[in-house]
Amino acid sequence: MAVKTSEQYYDSLKVLHPTTYILGEKVQNPHEHPLIKHMLAGVAKTYGLSHEPEGKRYLVAESKLIGEEVSRFVKFFESPDDLLAKVRMLKFLTQRIGTCVMRCTGMDAINSVGVEVYNCDKKYGTNYWERLLNFVKLIQKNDFVVFSGVTDVKGDRSLRPSEQKDPDMYLHVVDKDSGGIVVRGAKIHQTGSLCAHWGLIVPTREMREPDKDYAVCFAVPVDAEGVIHVYGRGTLEARALEDCDLGNVEYSKFAPMVIFNDVFVPWERVFLCGEYEFAGPMVRNFGNYHRHSHGGCKCGVGDVLVGAAAAAAEYNGLTGVSHINSKLAEMLKTVEAIYGCSIAASVEAEPTESGIYMVDPVLSNTSKLYEGKELHEAIRLMIEIAGGMVADMPSEKDMENPDIGPLLKKYLKGADNVPTEDRMRLFRFIEKLAFESRDIVSNIHGAGSPETHRMTVLRNADIESKKKLAKNLAGIKEGSGSL
Ligand SMILES: Cc1cc2nc3c(=O)[nH]c(=O)nc-3n(C[C@H](O)[C@H](O)[C@H](O)COP(=O)(O)OP(=O)(O)OC[C@H]3O[C@@H](n4cnc5c(N)ncnc54)[C@H](O)[C@@H]3O)c2cc1C
Known part of the structure; x- marks a missing residue:
């Protein structure tokens, strides 16, 4: 059976070694870190429930692709019933987990990408659809968790990707050869990146001809060389670190920033590369699916x-x-x-x-x-x-870390005339005002x-x-x- 148990999920993480920084420290075993273990528990619970009779009805479906039972989280939406089943599954899960289950972004991304790579192949004779099917077969057979890397850091929001002073403010292709492509940039607020096995990276906006190097979609293992996860700090870390007063004790949600420091991606995992007119529809599909999954002094x-x-x-x-x-x-x-x-x-x-x-x-x-x-x-x-940076900006301690401090200073920059430190200070203040x-x-x-x-x-x-x-x-x- 292609659906993992929670123990098998935990075991599958043991072979992964994602480069991770948490509160300024490089962490060797992120999956054992007190701030991360609550994230894993919720995801593990989704695996466990798949093997209980009631949970199985919501979570498990037949895959035409591999002819086996698979998790709905790695299945294409093939009918209105599949979409209904997705909503019912998420309701069933959040009733039992009480927070984000961190698997739906990947599910929505697989489907959004699928719709457009199919269109792209039809227009240009590319073979992205076949590559995507192979990728989906892989994640179905292994019941992997996939995070969706959509949101770029974006720098000055008034400028298009190709107009930014720093060309890395949107993730883009910096090199390619017969083996694959090399990408650079940073995706921010990546729900579940450290609970996942793979990331499916999707453009964050529509693109025009000058932006075509930014019209790139691909899958990458979470621990590929050059991929760096920086934990975004929220408001309740002290409780998780002390393992006390957590409220919903077992489960939690976090969304790290993921930096792509010249990451190599083989062609077999590339699903869009330069066909800029498909970037907008891809991310719009994602939005539609994901909203479906989610209101004196x-x-x-x-x-x-x-x-x-x-x-x-x-x-x-x-x-x-x-x-x-x-x-x-x-x-x-x-x-x-x-x-x-x-x-x-x-x-x-x-x-x-x-x-x-x-x-x-x-x-x-x-x-x-x-x-x-x-x-x-x-x-x-x-x-x-x-x-979104109000929710989970990396810590000041990360800025002081000599390895990632300069990268964060670069990627967290907004308008050109504003020092990154001022922008971060303001967002931290807004976090306090809001929460x-x-x-x-x-x-x-x-x-x-x-x-x-x-x-x-x-x-x-x-x-x-x-x-x-x-x-x-x-x-x-x-x-x-x-x-
Ligand atoms: C807890 C959390 C989890 C998340 N999980 C994921 C995830 O798993 N994967 C993922 O990819 N993303 C994720 N996101 C990111 C989320 O999709 C973004 O936060 C959201 O798209 C807004 O982008 P932003 O934060 O960069 O804000 P901005 O884009 O900076 O938006 C701020 C404001 O500026 C406006 N604005 C922006 N650009 C322009 C423009 N050119 N012209 C006019 N107005 C503009 C917007 O309308 C908005 O009002 C998550 C975010 C949070 C907070």
């Missing part, structure tokens, strides 16, 4: 959120971009509404018998309700504007829980008088007796 803080978002856009090279300006306007709307309701609550204050004024309770509680709900929308917009638990929870529960705010609004809003207004305008004369 605070106005001062809100001003900082707006400022941080605007600065991130500037550091990404995106000053004056219209959709970013419109998001900044939405954030300002929320911040000013929080502020405005508090101002109005003061203006509409009424004296109590003591002579002390009481704020308008509806307006002050409305301000708080905006804070509890809409400020989170502002935080969401700040993250949307800034980008510091005391701030985030106080937006909701500070000054009482939201339900008390709603109750106070309702109690003071005089709904009966508002009903009368509506009925009068509708010409309803209650109590007239007529039907």
Whole structure:
């Protein structure tokens, strides 16, 4: 049977030696590292469940390609039922693992690439489809985990790949001969790269003729020479390192940065090389599939959120971009509404018998309700504007490491006039603004829980008088007796 048990999965990792840096240190056995073992446990659980009667129904399918039962994670979507089965499988798994299972990006990538290499062969007579089938047979027979390498570091976002000052800001072909190609660049936020056996590398955007060296798709073992995984630090490492207070104790998700330092890829594993018109459709397919697989003093803080978002856009090279300006306007709307309701609550204050004024309770509680709900929308917009690096940027210690520090300084650069250190400092600050638990929870529960705010609004809003207004305008004369 081609479906591995969890023990076989753990065994299969023993022969892999991916070059890995974690918090500034080169790590010899990354799979045993306390920060990584929780990642492996979730993936191992998906293997284990495949051998239980209920799990097998969700996770195992017949492959036409190899004529054997295989994991759905390495199967093509061959019918609407396959896509339904994928959704049901993911639901089944996350119900039991409680976090990302880190195998679906590879599944979605295999399918997205498949659609386009087929089209490319038809147009140019290339033999990418056959190569892809051979690769898929390999991963089906061995039940390998594949991570999808889509997102490039991208440098100045306003510039196309071929326009970047540093040509390596998008992964590209730097050499080729009769044996294969040599690629250079870096893919960031690579979910499960250290739980995987292979990476399937896909262009991150549409390409034009001048970008054709960047229109490259290939498969590579995670421990190929020149492939470097740099762990992106999140917010809960101390707990994982102490093995304590983890919450969901067993499982976790991480997304390292993967640097391709002149990596050789034999032609048999290359699935696109220069046919730039297929890069866009490939990544759009991926997006469609992957989305399928996946929802007072605070106005001062809100001003900082707006400022941080605007600065991130500037550091990404995106000053004056219209959709970013419109998001900044939405954030300002929320911040000013929080502020405005508090101002109005003061203006509409009424004296109590003591002579002390009481704020308008509806307006002050409305301000708080905006804070509890809409400020989170502002935080969401700040993250949307800034980008994924808010989640898992390599550590400052990695920057100090003489082997990878210079590579990180190069690949984490955005707009040309902004030092990489400033960009990293800003993103670390945004991470804190977005995820510091005391701030985030106080937006909701500070000054009482939201339900008390709603109750106070309702109690003071005089709904009966508002009903009368509506009925009068509708010409309803209650109590007239007529039907
Ligand atoms: C936890 C996590 C896991 C992930 N897992 C994976 C994975 O497994 N594989 C993978 O490949 N990727 C993965 N990603 C990456 C994810 O797909 C990217 O974060 C996402 O595509 C956004 O890219 P970015 O972070 O570079 O942000 P950016 O592209 O910098 O976007 C930031 C903002 O700038 C805007 N923008 C960007 N370029 C332009 C432009 N030219 N003009 C106008 N506006 C622009 C965007 O719309 C956005 O509002 C993951 C990300 C996270 C956070």
